[in-house]
Amino acid sequence: MSLQGVTYLIVGLTFALYIGIAVWARAGSTKEFYVAGGSVHPVMNGMATGADWMSAASFISMAGLISNMGYGGALFLMGWTGGYVLLAMLLAPYLRKFGKFTVPQFFGTRYYSKGASTVAVACLLIASTTYIIGQMTGVGVAFSRFLGVSNSTGIYIGMAIVFMYAVFGGMKGITYTQVAQYCVLILAYTVPAVFISLHLTGNPIPQLGLGSDMAGSSVSLLHKLDLIVTDLGFPQYTTTTRLSMLNMFVYTVSLMIGTAGLPHVIVRFFTVPKVKDARSSAGWALVFIALLYTTAPAVAAMAKMNLLRTINPTIMTNSDITAPDAQLRYDERPDWMKRWEVTGLLKFTDKNGDGRIQYYNDKSNDPKFAAAGWKGNELTVNADIMVLANPEIALLPNWVIALVAAGGLAAALSTAAGLLLAISSAISHDLLKEKFMPDLSEKGELLAGKIAMACAIVVAGLLGLHPPGFAAGTVAIAFGLAASSIFPALMMGIFSKTMNKQGAIAGMLAGIGITMFYVFAHKGIFFIKGTEFVNAIGGENFFFGIEPNAFGTIGAIVNFAVAFAVKNMTAPVPHDIADMVEQVRIPRGSKAVDGAH
Amino acid sequence: MVKTTHDGVAYWKATLALIRNVLIVWFVVSYGFGILLAPVLNNIHIGGYPLGFWFAQQGSMYIFVALIFIYAKLMGKIDEKFDVHED
Numbered sequence: 001m002s003l004q005g006v007t008y009l010i011v012g013l014t015f016a017l018y019i020g021i022a023v024w025a026r027a028g029s030t031k032e033f034y035v036a037g038g039s040v041h042p043v044m045n046g047m048a049t050g051a052d053w054m055s056a057a058s059f060i061s062m063a064g065l066i067s068n069m070g071y072g073g074a075l076f077l078m079g080w081t082g083g084y085v086l087l088a089m090l091l092a093p094y095l096r097k098f099g100k101f102t103v104p105q106f107f108g109t110r111y112y113s114k115g116a117s118t119v120a121v122a123c124l125l126i127a128s129t130t131y132i133i134g135q136m137t138g139v140g141v142a143f144s145r146f147l148g149v150s151n152s153t154g155i156y157i158g159m160a161i162v163f164m165y166a167v168f169g170g171m172k173g174i175t176y177t178q179v180a181q182y183c184v185l186i187l188a189y190t191v192p193a194v195f196i197s198l199h200l201t202g203n204p205i206p207q208l209g210l211g212s213d214m215a216g217s218s219v220s221l222l223h224k225l226d227l228i229v230t231d232l233g234f235p236q237y238t239t240t241t242r243l244s245m246l247n248m249f250v251y252t253v254s255l256m257i258g259t260a261g262l263p264h265v266i267v268r269f270f271t272v273p274k275v276k277d278a279r280s281s282a283g284w285a286l287v288f289i290a291l292l293y294t295t296a297p298a299v300a301a302m303a304k305m306n307l308l309r310t311i312n313p314t315i316m317t318n319s320d321i322t323a324p325d326a327q328l329r330y331d332e333r334p335d336w337m338k339r340w341e342v343t344g345l346l347k348f349t350d351k352n353g354d355g356r357i358q359y360y361n362d363k364s365n366d367p368k369f370a371a372a373g374w375k376g377n378e379l380t381v382n383a384d385i386m387v388l389a390n391p392e393i394a395l396l397p398n399w400v401i402a403l404v405a406a407g408g409l410a411a412a413l414s415t416a417a418g419l420l421l422a423i424s425s426a427i428s429h430d431l432l433k434e435k436f437m438p439d440l441s442e443k444g445e446l447l448a449g450k451i452a453m454a455c456a457i458v459v460a461g462l463l464g465l466h467p468p469g470f471a472a473g474t475v476a477i478a479f480g481l482a483a484s485s486i487f488p489a490l491m492m493g494i495f496s497k498t499m500n501k502q503g504a505i506a507g508m509l510a511g512i513g514i515t516m517f518y519v520f521a522h523k524g525i526f527f528i529k530g531t532e533f534v535n536a537i538g539g540e541n542f543f544f545g546i547e548p549n550a551f552g553t554i555g556a557i558v559n560f561a562v563a564f565a566v567k568n569m570t571a572p573v574p575h576d577i578a579d580m581v582e583q584v585r586i587p588r589g590s591k592a593v594d595g596a597h
Numbered sequence: 598m599v600k601t602t603h604d605g606v607a608y609w610k611a612t613l614a615l616i617r618n619v620l621i622v623w624f625v626v627s628y629g630f631g632i633l634l635a636p637v638l639n640n641i642h643i644g645g646y647p648l649g650f651w652f653a654q655q656g657s658m659y660i661f662v663a664l665i666f667i668y669a670k671l672m673g674k675i676d677e678k679f680d681v682h683e684d
Contacts, residue, residue, distance in 0.1 A: 066654075071635070071650050071653060071654070073654075074631060074632075074650075074653035074654045077653070077654055077657075077658060078627045078631055078653065078657050078658070081657075081658045081661050082623065082627050082657065082661055084661065084665060085619065085620075085623050085661050085664050085665055085668075088665045088668060088669070089616050089619060089620075089665075089668055090616070093672075207655060208644075210645070210646070210654075210655075211643065211644035211645040211646040211651070211655075212644060212645055213645060220644070220645025221645055222645050222646065222647070222650070223645065238639070238647050238650045239636070239639060239647075239650075241632075245632060245633070248632055249628060249632055249633070252627070252628070252632065253628075274683050275683060276669070276673060276676075276682070276683065279665075279668065279669040279672060279673075280665075280666070280669045282665055283662065283665035283666045283669055286661060286662050286665055287662055290658045290659070290661070290662050293658055294655055294658055294659070297654040297655065582605065585608075585609055585612070586605070586608065586681045587676055587681055587682055587683050588676075588680075588681045588682060588683055
C-alpha cells in the first residue's frame with residue numbers, strides 16, 4: 001500500500017477510536033460536561049492529563065526546536081516538567097480541597113469579589129487563546145503534510161476539525177478519549193525513536209542511545225554530533241545556551257510557573273476524588289509526560305544527525321565536506337523532501353547554481369565555505385517539521401511514518417479541545433452565568449460555551465496563519481502570560497492569609513500588563529504583524545537580553561511586588577476569608593466552600 | 598477538622614518544611630546542575646553524556662518524577678500524624 005494509503009488508514013482508525021469513545025461516554029448535564037463527575041482514577045487522570053498537556057508544541061514542535069538549539073533546548077524539557085512539582089505541592093491539593101471547579105470561581109471566592117474572577121477570566125482567555133494560536137500552527141503543519149496541501153490550507157482544515165471535535169463531547173468524553181490519545185501519541189513518538197536509536201547506536205532505548213557510542217565505533221553520538229555541526233559552522237550542540245545563561249534561567253522559570261498557572265491543567269486536579277489523589281495524580285501525569293520528554297532530546301539529536309548526513313554524507317567521515325561532489329544533488333533528493341516542499345515548510349534555493357544543496361551556517365567566519373564557492377545556506381527547514389519528517393528522513397517503514405502523523409494529529413487535537421473547554425467554561429459559566437446573566441438556563445450555558453469555542457478557534461486560526469513563532473515558541477508565550485497573572489494570585493490565595501482582593505487584582509493586572517507590553521513590543525500588538533514597536537523603546541530583548549518568550553518570570557515578580565504593596569495600603573482581608581484559607585490547608589473536613597456544585 | 602489551633606499551626610509548619618526541602622532538591626538539580634553549574638559539570642562524562650547536559654536534558658526530569666511521589670508519600674504521613682487525613 002502507498003504511504004498516503006497507509007496514512008489515511010491509520011489516522012482513520014485512531015479517529016474512529018476517539019469518536020467511538022466520545023459517543024459512548026457522551027456528557028449529559030453541565031456538571032459532567034466540565035469535571036466528569038469527580039470520579040476519575042489517579043492513573044487514568046494522569047494519562048489523560050498527559051495527553052491534554054502534550055500538545056502540538058510538545059509532540060510536533062519541541063524536539064525540532066531542541067534540534068536547532070542544542071543544549072539550550074533543555075529549557076523546554078525542564079520548564080515543561082518541573083512545573084508539575086510546583087503544581088503537586090503548591091496548588092493541586094489545596095484547589096481540590098477548596099471544592100470549586102474552575103479557576104475563576106476560586107478567585108471569586110478567595111478574593112471575595114466578582115471583580116477578581118472577571119480579571120482572572122480575562123487573563124485566562126488571553127493565555128489560552130495565545131496557546132491555541134501555537135496549537136493551530138502545529139495543526140497546520142500536521143494537516144498540510146497529512147493531506148499534501150499548503151500550510152495555510154492545512155490550518156483552515158484543522159480549524160474545522162478542531163471545532164467539530166471540541167464541540168462534540170465534554171470532559172467526560174474527553175477524559176477517556178484522551179487516555180486513548182495518550183496511548184496513540186506515546187507509541188507514535190517512541191516507535192521511530194527506538195528504530196533510529198537502534199540504527200545509530202545499537203541501543204534500542206533512546207534515552208540511553210543518546211549517551212552511547214555510534215554503532216561500530218568508539219566515538220559517542222553527542223561528540224560526533226558536536227564535530228559535525230562545528231564542521232558546518234554551527235556552534236557546538238552540547239554546550240550552546242539559549243542567548244545567555246540568565247535568559248535560559250528565566251525562560252525555564254517562566255515555563256515552570258506557567259505550568260502551574262494554566263487553567264486547562266489545573267482543572268484536572270478538581271476531578272480526583274480526594275486531596276491525596278490530587279497529589280499523586282500530578283506524579284502520574286508527570287510519569288506519562290516524562291516518557292515523551294526524555295525521548296525528545298534523543299529524537300532532536302538523532303534527527304539532526306540524519307538530516308545533516310542526508311544532505312552531505314561526507315560529514316560522517318573525516319573527508320572534506322566542501323568537496324565539489326560531497327553535497328546532495330537537488331534532482332536526486334529523497335522523496336520526503338519533495339513531500340515537504342509541497343507544504344512550503346521546506347525550501348531550496350540554489351544560490352550558487354551548482355545543482356547541489358549546501359546546508360550550513362552562512363554566518364560562520366570559516367573561510368572554507370567561501371573558498372569552495374558556497375554563496376549562502378540553500379535549504380530552509382522549518383523547525384516544526386522535524387518530528388513529523390524524522391521517520392521519513394531515517395527511511396523508516398511507511399506504517400511508522402503514518403503512525404507519527406496520527407500521533408501529531410492526536411496531540412494537537414486533544415490539547416486544543418482541552419483549552420477550548422477551559423475557554424468555553426470561562427465565558428459561559430464564569431462570565432455570563434455568574435456575572436451578567438444569572439438566570440441563564442443549562443442549555444443556554446452550553447450553547448454560549450460552544451459559540452465561545454467557535455470564536456476562539458477562528459481568532460486563533462487566523463493568527464496562526466502568520467504565527468508569532470514556531471509552535472513551541474508561541475506556546476511558551478502563553479505560559480509566560482499565565483505565569484505573570486494566574487500563578488502568583490493562586491499562590492498568594494493559598495499561602496497568604498492576608499492577601500486581599502485589591503492586592504490580587506492589582507497584581508494580576510500589573511503582571512499580565514507588563515508581560516503583554518514586552519511581548520507585543522516584539523511580536524506585534526495582539527500578534528498582528530507590522531505593529532511591533534520594540535525599536536522605539538530600546539531594541540530587541542532590551543531588558544537584560546531577556547527574550548519576550550521568557551518574560552513571564554519578570555511579570556510574575558512584578559505581580560507579587562504590586563500585590564503586596566497594594567495590600568498594605570488597603571483594607572485587610574475579612575475574617576471569614578482568613579478562616580477559609582485555614583480550612584483549605586487541611587485535607588479532612590467538608591469542602592471549604594459549599595454550594596459550589 | 599483540626600482539634601486545636603496549636604495542632605493546626607504545627608501541621609502547617611511541617612507541611613511547609615517538607616515543601617521547602619523538596620524545592621531545594623528541585624532547584625539544585627535543574628537550575629543548579631542543569632544551568633548554572635552545567636559548564637563546569639560538562640567536564641565530567643557519564644557514558645557519552647557530558648554531565649551538565651545530562652542533568653539539563655535527562656536527569657532533572659527523572660528527579661522531578663521521584664520528587665512528586667516522595668512528597669506525596671511524606672505528606673500522607675504528615676496528614677496521618679496530625680490526624681487530618683481523609684477516610
